Amino acid sequence: MTEILHKTVVLVGMMGAGKTAIGTELARLLGVPFVDSDDEIVRAANMSIPEIFARDGEAFFRLKEAQVIARLLSGPPGILSVGGGAFLSAETRTRITGLGISVWLRADLELLWTRVRQKTSRPLLRTANPRQTLGELLAERDPIYALADLTVDARAEYSIAEMAGQVCAALLSRPDVVQSAPYAGGTDGSAPAGTAGRAGSGAAKAQPPPRGEPDRPQTPSAGNERAAPRNTTAGAPARRNGGAK
Template identity: 60%
Template sequence: MSDFQQSTADVTPAHHLRLKKTIVMVGMMGAGKTAVGRALAQLLTVPFLDSDQEIEAAANMSVPEIFARDGEAFFRAREAEVIQRLLRGSACVLSTGGGAFLSEVNRNAISKHGVAVWLDADTDLLWSRVRHRDTRPLLRTANPRATLEELVSKRVPEYSKADLRVPCAPPVSIEMMAKRVADALLSRPDVLEATDA
């Protein structure tokens, strides 16, 4: 076991975690990218950003409204611009939309300036989290469960290109998932390291 293959539980108050690159949360809608990302940012005491929120703020419209008015291609172009801008800023935790990592442009930018962490959740868990929400434009279909399954099968091969994979298995609290991600990141001293305070 190397010095970096340790757990956040091993990091005593005499140590702290230093983030060197932006952590980019990727995965399906409902995987917990925003909730876990926010908890991870608190754990690491770094800023948390959400690419969808940044797009909404710039457009003064919600993501579903942008999809409805301008279409998915327009949204994806704005998304790529926002992600590249955020990656050039200070190291932080960045949550992205479910489709962001499908773009080769985005994957290359994330690989160059940050580290991609895939929150891998199975379809049943995803469906339990998204089925009662109407804020998912891609699920506004006659059979949203079937649409979700189709999206998962298409996207998993792309998500598997992420630098790190952290499985989501219920019941696990948001805070525990954040610790799991931090533990996985400690295997990457180019991204996160425990240092003397």
């Protein structure tokens, strides 16, 4: 069995919730393209996010973020991780509801802080007391993230692979988004490259769970925080969506 994705799955939630890491893994499990709105903005601007905030301001970043998300949502179904502030825009939320499905990766302050504390790449946390700032943002934003279609709880003890499996399981409750379909490929019953068989049941166990590490310290000028090869549209394995949307 494999899965057919009908709509883009948009991962939302606070900085450090794991949207980028889990989105990457989820896309790999489902064998669909992965995109991250922050990466797209960084690539288009050829500047890091702190550089964009410093030179052009947050309002400009938010404008670009909304535009990039609109463009990505109009493409074929895949996994889209968005920056933590993106879902605050009512216009973006409406677009996501119309063209995709939102999944909130819900995490508490302690977990978020563990994940973001060592890194300087998030300009909103460049304050005198970044932990307090993170807590204030969390309190302001949680009621808005709660508007998402699905919620998956992030816990410190869940690896990235386990979290991706949890998201798969939640998505399987929505046949309008993800459908299990018989695999019509090889004769040996094995899944095609880039798939993890039936998501949700065994997806998280299909690979040894690579425990993610908290962000490492990095200079702001280092630009894009994710240097590893990504499962991007260009490099994605063949889709099994049948173009459905």
